[in-house]
Amino acid sequence: MRLIDILDRITRPLLLLLVMSVDRILTLIQGRVGIDKMGYFFVLPNLLIFGIFVLFPMLLNLYYAMTGGTKLFPADRPFVGLDNFATLFDCDDFLSPNSCQEDLFWRGIFNTIQFVVLQVSAIVLFSLLTALALNRRIIARGFFRSVFFYPVLLSPVVVALIWKWVLQYEGVLNAIVELFGGESMRWLLDTNWAMFWVVFVSVWALMGFYTLILLAGLQSIPPELYEASSIDGANTWQDFRFVTMPLLMPTMFVVLVLSLIRAVQMFDHIFVLTGGGPGTRTQLMVQYIYTTGFSNQIQLFGLSAAASMVLGVSLLILTLLQLRLGNQSSLA
Amino acid sequence: MSAERISVSQFLSLRSGGKGINTSDVLTYLYLTVGTILMFGPVLWLFASSFKTQAGLLKYPPPLLPYQQVQVEVEGYDDPLPLFNVTMEDGSARELAQARRVGIEAQMVDPADPGAERIKVNISQREPVEEVKLAWENYLDPLIEIDYFDFITYLKNSVLVTTVATAITLVINSMAAFALSKYRFKGRDAIFVLFISTLMIPITVILVPVFLVITSIGWKNNLWGVIIPGAATPTGIFLLRQYMLTIPDELLDAARIDGGSEWHIYWRIILPLARPALAVLAIFSVMWRWNDFLWPLIVLSQNDYFTLQVGLNAFQGELQIQWHYVLAMTVVTLLPITLVFAFLQRFITTGIATTGMK
Known part of the structure; x- marks a missing residue:
């Protein structure tokens, strides 16, 4: 409990300062765009991370699946079309993995x-x-x-x-x-x-x-x-x-x-x-x-x-x- | 109806009769007892084993409790000597300490009379004297140093990842949930559907491209690379949004009339009111992050950046598994979660259970 108290005493003023300055900036923006548009601001951080680390990769994955080689960066990778899928599905008999x-x-x-x-x-x-x-x-x-x-x-x-x-x-x-x-x-x-x-x-x-x-x-x-x-x-x-x-x-x-x-x-x-x-x-x-x-x-x-x-x-x-x-x- | 049919059907029954103990009660308790042994026994076994010495772990069949050979200080010897029960030539038994061993012959001294001549016995004639003693060194050695296993660093990394990631998730998810539940703006529903549609798409499906993004940013072998990609959880948004929908809009309007800014409303009204939902998400997030394995395994390839799970996996994958350390560190790894569970048990189980209840 003591440790938490000390931490609280240190972080609280900092947090308060941060919250207040955010509040300042946002009130300014809010004055310009109106209340309903503030929704964009609130959804933005989550949307940004979601876009960069989920949505964009989902699209990029398709491109990766159609390129070959062992390089990581897309620019260094030759386009091979559906070759990777052809390789995966290249079977004489789909019921026996050995083939x-x-x-x-x-x-x-x-x-x-x-x-x-x-x-x-x-x-x-x-x-x-x-x-x-x-x-x-x-x-x-x-x-x-x-x-x-x-x-x-x-x-x-x-x-x-x-x-x-x-x-x-x-x-x-x-x-x-x-x-x-x-x-x-x-x-x-x-x-x-x-x-x-x-x-x-x-x-x-x-x-x-x-x-x-x-x-x-x-x-x-x-x-x-x-x-x-x-x-x-x-x-x-x-x-x-x-x-x-x-x-x-x-x-x-x-x-x-x-x-x-x-x-x-x-x-x-x-x-x-x-x-x-x-x-x-x-x-x-x-x-x-x-x-x-x-x-x-x-x-x-x-x-x-x-x-x-x-x-x-x-x-x-x-x-x-x-x-x-x-x-x-x-x-x- | 056959006897078996009755017992099975009674077992499946929802209500016990309430008049004394019947077959179905017996079956229920039998099932639960066997279940308890199966569910909890292995954990207890891990715990008991983690206090055995390296030598003690090699014993087969394994004893239940951690035994160690008794060591005695003997005058004239720098190190403590191991104590044995020796069967003498004449059939009598004596407790002697072993001073030296040459092949199959052991040279024993009497701890009570160290000056006397050493007694030579065949090693088959002696049995170690053992006592129950906890091998705390299994827990303490890793804190100092074992090669390739820097426990303190891993622990620090895991704690850092868990706390920072949970904090970020709580903030950005609650902000987004606030926007999606309390504002009317163009594209709102599309954004919500977009978030929620990825509920069933795990990171497993997009490993390669996310790895590229991480590498481009320079977050390979960096804890941020573990923290950020999973921060925008669809589960959290869904949970918080559903909860925030129940907060009456009048509260927000009243604050607006009082001149509160939108940020003020979020920080001072929405967050405090959404505390139960935030608590549930926090518990989930701590569990996800503390236990996360595949993604850290890919992002972190250098020893210094390993989290506990990745470090533990690397350590147990070595050719000669040092089980005495692995077991102790496994116990330490499961301890925080176990403590959280012990204190919040009612909260967690009813939290999940009541979602289906009224």
């Missing part, structure tokens, strides 16, 4: 699809179960809610390190497995298990967020409906099937869309946990974009930008699908 020129890209796509399907269904299932459990009349509800939500706040690097430590060969998981008569595994180096753990860890880290959303959805269902259904003699399953599920559907839809969009962009957790390995087993699309453009010896910015556009288009499709379906479900 593609950029096999890593296609492996990334297939891994991403597999990851998204597994992760999103696990998240929807477990956050629904948890939300239903937390919505009951239970002791220590706040405690349990916090426990399930806590990992959401942890950084992906921290989450990955926690699990890397648990899963390592001489780690606590193997000790437990041996205790029950199983055999030790190198969990993150096994081609089958690596994907399982990547999904598991990301569900562990993210499900609390969706649980909260579903819990809010459950709590907004009016209790009178359950009273009515119990008068009608409905059992708990019928309660769930005919009251809870239909009313929870919009919330479920939100959870589905949000987790889907999040899953497609997955990178941090996996990068630290497995680095995309073993081999390329858990390398997803974003990691391909990062590796191609930034961490490889030869930085292929064009290819990276082209791949990021493929990702962008997938996200766009998902968003549009959401709008479309969202409208339909609200009409129904």
Whole structure:
């Protein structure tokens, strides 16, 4: 508290001076342009940063995707038209990544699809179960809610390190497995298990967020409906099937869309946990974009930008699908 | 209806009966208990492990608590000696300190009688004497120096990025939200839609061009390069605008009649009234920035500019992972967020939950 007081004493006069001088200048401008036009002034700083670091790059990305070479500055880059896309989509057989020129890209796509399907269904299932459990009349509800939500706040690097430590060969998981008569595994180096753990860890880290959303959805269902259904003699399953599920559907839809969009962009957790390995087993699309453009010896910015556009288009499709379906479900 | 069907359906039920404990209650608590172990166990395990010595971490199966071998001061020796339980030839057991070890033979001294002749035993005949002791050095060494891991610098960078970025975000987002909710000017709705339409477009999609902009400005390996690009968050604008729409326009008009300038209205009326929404955005922003990884990883390639997350990743990626340090520093990294959560827990969870509630 003392430190804050001291800081406050120092910064307050400075801040006041700044605010007052801004006020002076703005009053002058306001006198000239009128009140409503002041809106432009207030929106300007945000618009400027947005324009320079979001809007302009979005347009520039298109140009990058159509240029080649390894130089960063656009003027040094030869225009190659759609070559980068041709390279990405150069496959004898689209179902087998080995037949593609950029096999890593296609492996990334297939891994991403597999990851998204597994992760999103696990998240929807477990956050629904948890939300239903937390919505009951239970002791220590706040405690349990916090426990399930806590990992959401942890950084992906921290989450990955926690699990890397648990899963390592001489780690606590193997000790437990041996205790029950199983055999030790190198969990993150096994081609089958690596994907399982990547999904598991990301569900562990993210499900609390969706649980909260579903819990809010459950709590907004009016209790009178359950009273009515119990008068009608409905059992708990019928309660769930005919009251809870239909009313929870919009919330479920939100959870589905949000987790889907999040899953497609997955990178941090996996990068630290497995680095995309073993081999390329858990390398997803974003990691391909990062590796191609930034961490490889030869930085292929064009290819990276082209791949990021493929990702962008997938996200766009998902968003549009959401709008479309969202409208339909609200009409129904 | 089969027994299993009943229990599953009761588990899915929203209301417990309220008459004693039934199957569905048992199942609920079972699920929550297993869940708690799964969700919180690994974090506790990290915490417990972070207090083990480098040697202690190599033990398998790993003990729950951090044990260390007892060291004793023995007269005539400069350094403390490790203490062992030795099984003697005659089957009796003695506590002896090891003075020297040659191959499989250890030379032991009796701490109580250091002058006596050394006792030679086979190393298989002795077991280390251990006690529970916290290896604080895991936490303290990185503060002084480890090669390639300058913790203090990373911490400083992370704190700087988090606070400055959050301050900038709060100011520019609230200004924009004020303009978009309280003024009528040409292009207002277009600007709002433009901001909001990027909600679903992550920086992942525009890595290369943003990197070019940063490089052109000269912000590569500069914390500004991490701070500024993400400052104009669409989430913040949306959140604040929705909140500011609920502030009655009459308040603004009254201030105008009193001769207050627009800036005065923003600073003295809008900001104080929007405090709850600003608090929510501040918490979000702190979390985003503290935990941010991919973008700092691209912008910062020199050790001196690493944030905690990037530094931690580089440190754990070395060939020989120094787990005792990595674990301790992971705990330090998750500590601020955990403290924020502990104090604002009710606020954060109900904050997210109540948006769906009335």
